[in-house]
Amino acid sequence: MILVFIEHVDGKVNKASYEAVRAAQLISGATGQAISAVIFGSGVGAAAGEIAAKKLGAVYTVENDALKSYTADGYSAAFKQVIEQLQPELVLMTHTYEVRDFAPKLAASLRRALVGDCIAHKVEGGELVLTRQVFQGKMAADVVPVGDKPHFVSFQIGSFRGDECEAGQAEVKALTVNLAGIRQQPEERFKEAKAAVDLTAAPLIVSVGRGIKEQKNIEIVKKLADAMGAELSASRPICDNEWLPMDRQIGSSGQTVAPKMYLAVGISGAIQHLVGMKGARTIVAINKDKEAPIFEIADYGIVGDLFEIVPALTAEAEKLKQ
Amino acid sequence: MKIIVCLKQVPKNDSILRINEQGNWIQDRDLTYEINESDQYGLEAALQLKEKHGGEVIALSLGPARAQSVIKEALARGADRGLHIEDAAFDSLDAFGAASVIAAAAKAEGFDLLLTGLQSDDHGYAQTGVIAAELLGTPHATIVMDVQSEDGKLKVKRELESGYFQWVSFPAPAVLTIQSGINTLRYATLKGIMAAKKKEIKKLDAAAIGLSADELAPKTQIRKIYVPQKSKQTQFIEGSASEIAAKLMDKLKNEARVF
């Protein structure tokens, strides 16, 4: 059996969990395994009902006051007991921040394999082979879990189409777990002060990455943005270094944008950056490394030194303005 | 506060990578190396905690002989002493194996805080710290953006998705995986580099770690690595800088119609 982990906040299902459901349906198509899903919390009946509308064998709810808020200790202890009761062969999850927090602990507590952050799969002779990115997307690796089952696999967000889940009608069943000794005490989730710039509305964005090397060089890219009438944004390291404010960061821990044009200057194209901008209609990348992963999603690519290309582009954009 | 900070040596970010003969990893000849990015922020977090609460910072690296330079760099930035775990038996550990070795060394050493980066820039497992916590029986938190400590109790700020954060409290000893950007990195001063020469780097080999081959057996196996296939047709624009600029602007205007 394949067991799918369903994530939620206060009973609201994380959309990314449907991607794991879809992955399970596709793998099951090749292996014939049954699929179940499991959701942990307190008051998760409605969420379970929503999941049960997908083609699955069963949806298990694990209700417990100690699971009201997510904790790494609570989730891994509860999940371990569920695995002992259901004996799955494969546990599928989406590689969210929450899964990153508890899945390695859970798999390690059972001394089992976890292949994390996968982007694709194939079933070869009954064996599940996973593809994951290494070197921040510059290389891909085909990986297999070894040793006793269950094997744990998490897929990077966006690897499967959650909206392509086959519909069905699954039975909802309750499981009970005993929990004690949870050490983490979480407080309410919160957002920092609201972003001063809203990049989501900008039609044109010029974005700068670590290829710019020094803070003073940011000016070169800002000039291009101004000449094009574009907003300036950045990859995370630029904001980590405080060369530009946090609210200009694009990516999984920054803003998600879908402008008419996104021009990436000296950005390598790590997945955490790509998720924030791959919805742009036209993507341009300037990078000195022709193998940079950013070119995998670029419509127009320029392999070269940004310190030569960007000023030339600025001059051209200024000509065009007149 | 006794803090062990784990530092992994990884190929420099802009390295040209070549696949090895077996096809299952890169060739490590001709590469230059650096400290994994988020580990550097872990080191800085450790140094700042020591400045505030007193105690000791121990820089731990598991890796071949060349990984010594990572420890030396940490000592120059202010760590008090080093632990270098080196043995041919540890050459190709997966996340579980590496975490087992680190946990064994940390247990023997004793600690209040064990810090790692949130993931490495080469394998990117994002598992080592969390597995170590499980093996050590301590609580943990991942993707940490702030660390406060009072009377043996830790309070850490976790980064969540979509711009959310959350404070979580738990008792020490504990393991934290640190996110890049949590602080501003310091660099080694000349004085620091001189002082580092007198600091101790203790070596640990497989015998000192004392784990059986069974305990280190890989749970995941890399079959092959390769350059990823492109999903999009990219038009590469070539020429001199000014030719490129003219061609790109023309295409953006007349082909993609973005202005």
Ligand SMILES: Cc1cc2nc3c(=O)[nH]c(=O)nc-3n(C[C@H](O)[C@H](O)[C@H](O)COP(=O)(O)OP(=O)(O)OC[C@H]3O[C@@H](n4cnc5c(N)ncnc54)[C@H](O)[C@@H]3O)c2cc1C
């Ligand atoms: C949990 C988590 C969340 C994250 N969230 C985000 C996020 O929200 N946003 C984000 O951006 N990242 C995020 N990251 C970080 C991400 O993984 C990458 O580390 C980051 O995006 C890299 O930024 P970069 O491309 O600017 O730098 P690098 O990867 O260092 O790339 C620099 C690029 O510049 C090129 N270059 C260098 N010199 C020149 C030159 N002279 N001319 C042209 N090109 C040049 C290089 O070839 C290289 O490709 C996150 C990571 C994690 C683990």
